[in-house]
Amino acid sequence: MKTNSGRFFEDYTVGQVIAHAVPRTLSGGERALYHALYPARHALYSSDEFAESCGLAAAPMDDLIAFHTVFGKTVPDISLNAIANLGYAEGRFLKPVFAGDTLRSVSEVIGLKQNSNGKSGVVWVRTKGINQHGETVLEYVRWVMVRKANLDAPAPDTVIPKLSDVVDPSTLAVPEGLEFLRYDFTAAGEEHRLADYEIGEKIDHVDGVTIEDAEHMMATRLWQNTAKVHFDRTNRPDGQRLIYGGHVISLARALSFNGLANAQMIAAINAGAHANPCFAGDTVRAWSEVLDKAETRAPGVGTMRLRLVAVKHGAPDFALKGDDGKYHPDVLLDLDYWVFMPL
Amino acid sequence: MKTNSGRFFEDYTVGQVIAHAVPRTLSGGERALYHALYPARHALYSSDEFAESCGLAAAPMDDLIAFHTVFGKTVPDISLNAIANLGYAEGRFLKPVFAGDTLRSVSEVIGLKQNSNGKSGVVWVRTKGINQHGETVLEYVRWVMVRKANLDAPAPDTVIPKLSDVVDPSTLAVPEGLEFLRYDFTAAGEEHRLADYEIGEKIDHVDGVTIEDAEHMMATRLWQNTAKVHFDRTNRPDGQRLIYGGHVISLARALSFNGLANAQMIAAINAGAHANPCFAGDTVRAWSEVLDKAETRAPGVGTMRLRLVAVKHGAPDFALKGDDGKYHPDVLLDLDYWVFMPL
Amino acid sequence: MKTNSGRFFEDYTVGQVIAHAVPRTLSGGERALYHALYPARHALYSSDEFAESCGLAAAPMDDLIAFHTVFGKTVPDISLNAIANLGYAEGRFLKPVFAGDTLRSVSEVIGLKQNSNGKSGVVWVRTKGINQHGETVLEYVRWVMVRKANLDAPAPDTVIPKLSDVVDPSTLAVPEGLEFLRYDFTAAGEEHRLADYEIGEKIDHVDGVTIEDAEHMMATRLWQNTAKVHFDRTNRPDGQRLIYGGHVISLARALSFNGLANAQMIAAINAGAHANPCFAGDTVRAWSEVLDKAETRAPGVGTMRLRLVAVKHGAPDFALKGDDGKYHPDVLLDLDYWVFMPL
Structure with missing residues (x-):
């Protein structure tokens, strides 16, 4: 075949x-599409001049x-x-x-x-x-x-890799040249620096976005992701196309600008779960929780560990898991990650 | 907060x-998306070579x-x-x-x-x-x-700025180097130069475009416009997303190519009103009225003042306002602007 | 007027x-949109480095x-x-x-x-x-x-041009510099070279894509194609917008990657018919038939003649024409073309 x-x-x-x-x-084409598909506004990825003022050659x-x-x-x-x-x-x-x-x-x-x-x-x-x-x-x-x-194929020896629960912040790779000493908080959109966030603090990112099938399919194709379930409505009895989990990650991360505008760069992903499926017509909202903070060796650059949760409209405030330890049915994503931001 | x-x-x-x-x-990415989102065809913005023949370094x-x-x-x-x-x-x-x-x-x-x-x-x-x-x-x-x-906040002193009804055409900023002496009317798509338009002439731009939610949301996000009403269908009891007024401006301007292909550059916006809201499913058409004409100091470059009106399908011909001075309910946009075009 | x-x-x-x-x-913007609109994955158009390894200056x-x-x-x-x-x-x-x-x-x-x-x-x-x-x-x-x-206009003299049924493969224009001697089959995605395909072989490309109105309208506008039927739902009594035939060509060609990943470049189009109209909501699948094979003078570069057929979901396997010689109602496209691929 x-x-x-x-x-x-x-x-x-x-x-x-x-x-x-x-x-x-x-190319710049993928960036423009990213801005059309997600409400992404982090200045370091939007402006060459802003990125240069942070020590990079251009906006990545x-x-x-x-x-x-x-x-x-x-x-x-x-x-x-x-x-x-x-x-x-x-x-x-x-x-x-x-x-x-x-x-x-x-x-x-x-x-x-x-x-x-x-x-x-x-x-x-x-x-x-x-x-x-x-x-x-x-x-x-x-x-x-x-x-x-082939159900008759023998079971392989079980090997379960030892994985860190959290990437050690002292091992994060700060991009060469990055520094936040001349950081322009006005251009970035918010005043809050690392010190302004408390561990345990939760932030409701307020805004919501209703997803259309054309949008998530364009996004998923843009990454040359070919999984049938995202594109072919004959694939499921209900005629729905399952939205690529990464689409929800990008949507939630972009929504988190409102309250985390200075959480400029993603440094590491510690853990992530696609808690429930997402479909066109869902209105997605997001909230974050500050899990940890650390410094880096780069001038002015700190790092913050965040939980980013995407929920469907109608979810209770800061919905996550029930008493049974299962995700609330309106939770779509639970992502644990490190960002670089100004001290 | x-x-x-x-x-x-x-x-x-x-x-x-x-x-x-x-x-x-x-970048070129934003331009490509603009061409995908609107039926924009003005040659000066489509072709580097055409723009160079008009004295510019490249297509803006x-x-x-x-x-x-x-x-x-x-x-x-x-x-x-x-x-x-x-x-x-x-x-x-x-x-x-x-x-x-x-x-x-x-x-x-x-x-x-x-x-x-x-x-x-x-x-x-x-x-x-x-x-x-x-x-x-x-x-x-x-x-x-x-x-x-805070309804108890005191009223500020009233200051109403004096604004011109019309930008004086003698003050329009002609781009450095712009000239229309070697203008290629065939490449531009129509023969009509400034002299071929009469003040008071109305042009029905004929074509119509039905708008989808995915399109106007992608367009509005592309400009990093975060107004909730455009993206969140839970924001209104009827579940509709209000289309960004600028989306209608771009749609109408692009549709006006058919009859105004040589109205290459927008020089000024004298006035503009979003007469009625626009929603997905609406089929938008446009008509223009020639309001004024003038010359500029740049070689071959004239300027024309136009009213550009966007209407919903079903609007009567050249619909604008009723006897009561109110916009017809099918009028979406009434824009008064100056363009640069060949003499 | x-x-x-x-x-x-x-x-x-x-x-x-x-x-x-x-x-x-x-620009790169049009390429990025092409990748967002179609599941296009041919490596020569995706990667500058891959194209360079095939003797081209960059990915076309x-x-x-x-x-x-x-x-x-x-x-x-x-x-x-x-x-x-x-x-x-x-x-x-x-x-x-x-x-x-x-x-x-x-x-x-x-x-x-x-x-x-x-x-x-x-x-x-x-x-x-x-x-x-x-x-x-x-x-x-x-x-x-x-x-x-004007029904009274006289009929012109009938002139029916003599057209080749098939472009002679010895006359195909191989791009200057193209060679497939250092071709990376792993990077391209499949192992099959020209010799692995049999004339008469049929390939079911397996995947399906459901089309949305926003997608085909963005695609069609991107090519500055202004035909009303694609954009204006008031143009037909059933309120549907007819999808540009070229959208189906691109969709089918992109789907044919799965089984024809090395059919890198289109060299010629011998014939093509839009057998039935396509509308939003249709799920499009594709199959190919190998019609002919030939060598070229370029190092390592062969050419294969393919029939590419796009069908709507529900069509029988390899549906094409009935006994009456008419296309099956679920067939959308029947395209006969030559590709360049590694020997």
Whole structure:
């Protein structure tokens, strides 16, 4: 068969390295589309002059443009036959990506565990996004539940990778040259610096965005993500297209500008869960909780650990989990990440 | 509170200068999106070679890309708590904006008048769009009705700015180098030059475009305009999202290509009214009336004053106002502006 | 009248040359939008580095970006009063188009035949797309049925051009420098080279995409195609907007990546028919049939002739025509074309 039917659980082995197809050169076009698809306003990604005043050569591509591009390439090899996207860990943004850069993705299988039903299993991969100079620009661990095609295939030895709950802030990769000594708070949109946030503080980002099918499909295609469920309404009995979880991440991150305008760059993703599915017509809101704070060696640059929660309209204030430990049905995303921001 | 709740009427004082947040670098990406979102075809903004034959270095960004970018930045400070966008005056396009330019916005409060009900008032601002060289690329006056948060706040002294009904055509800023001596009418799409238009002539632009929610939301986000009413369908009892008035301006201007293909550049906006709200599903048409004509000092370059009216499908021919002086309910926009075109 | 009412059948004469309006400079913005609108993944158009490894200066614009741009310019002169778009022949892609290139279109009328009803006729045009250096980047013949406005106008002499059924593969224009000796099959996404395909082989491309109105309107506007039927829902009694046939071509070509990832460049279009209309809500799938294979003089570069068929969801496997020779009602597109791919 000439077409790709994707890998099944029995096709993975620990230590396997998969070079994913279709390298991609990014330009100002992807940035403009990002601004059209999400209410993104962080100044460092919007203005070359602002980025230069922070020590960078120009405004980089939004970190999540890089993330989605790298992620999209892994879909045909990792998640085409996935039942569920279970989690993220040890996400690190190592180098900014600029217009003109070309990204490709490589994944290594670092864990496998067959489910007790014998019909599926969990695959852990560490994925790297690599630019045209061979530099790793970001990496993350992701684990997915994947079907078996051949139920008679023997179960592999169980290997569960040891993953950090949190990326150690002392190991965050501050972009070369970054400094926030001449940071223009007026241009950035808010006055609040790291010291103004309290650990435990929660911020309701106020605004909401109703999603249309045309929008999430354009976004998902832009990252060359080919998962059928996002595009083909004949794929589900209810005729709905499941929205790519990364679309909700970008939407929530953009909404978080209102209250976190100075949380400029994403430094790391500690953990992430797509708590419930999202569909066109949903109105998405977001709230954040400050989880931790730290300094970095870069001048004026601090780091803050945030929980970012996306909810559907109608969710109670700061909805997260019930007493049973399960996510509230209106919670869409629970993301734990580090940002760089001015001290 | 960390989030922006916007300014209320009592927060403005005459003479106050507000530097708006988030400078924005524009690229070919924004131009491509403009062409995808509006049926824009004016040759000067479509082709570098055509623009060069008119004495410019390259095709500038459409004037309305610059206008929307500058306008969008003012929303969080000026119109977040606005009840109505009442009017525009003294709009001047002073310098073309090119790919790579970064725009920021600054507004000065030039007038205030509390309403007799004591609950709201009118705020006049003069907004400037400024590029990375500190040059003002455009400016305009806009007035909006804004809620009071504290009804006990004293009324300010009433200051109503004196505004010109029409920008004096002898003061229009012709872009440096612009000339229409080698103008290619075939490439531009129509034969009609300034002399071919009669004052009082009306032109039905024929074509219609039905608007989708995904389109106007992408357009409005592209300008980083954050007004909730455009994005959040839970914001209104009828579940509709109010379309950004500027979306209708761009749509009508693009439709006016058919009959005004040589009305290349917008030189000034004399006045503008968003006569009625526009919603997804509406099919928008446009007509124009020639109001005045003049020459400029630039070789071959004349200027024409036009009324541009956007209507919903079903409006009678050249619908504008009823005998009571009120806009016909199918009129969406009434815009009075100057263009540069070949003599 | 200032507006363009389009040409009618009696307005065409054989030998007439029409220079179409509005030259267009393309950028990375158009490419990004192409990737957002279609699931396009061919590596040569996605990555500068991949294109360089194939001997090109950078990743060209997708061939169909060039085709749609050239085609869109012809609409106001050729098909504004068309009843039907009847066919394509002798399409040749002569030079790659890169970001920064400016395209214009010129058509020559090469055939005319009045219909026996005296109310319409068929017009054949050969259209060339020309870049800023005066080089023809592509050309094709297209024929359309056009209304007469004046039914008393005499019938022209019938001239039916002799058109090749198939572009002779020995005459295909291989882009200067193109070679597939260092071709990276992993980066391209599939292992199959020309030798792996059998003449007569059929490939079901598996994936489906449900189309939204916002998407096809943005795509069609992006090519400055002004045909009313695509944009104005008041134009048809059923309130639907007819999707531009070229949108279906791009969608099917992009879907064909899955099974034809190495069919990198379109070399020629032998024939094409829009078998049935397509509307928003349709879920489009595609299948291909290998019709022929040949070598070229360029190192490592072969050519394959393919039938590409787009169908609506629900069509039987490999649906094409019934016993009556008519297209199955679920077939949208039947395209016969040559591609360049590695030997």
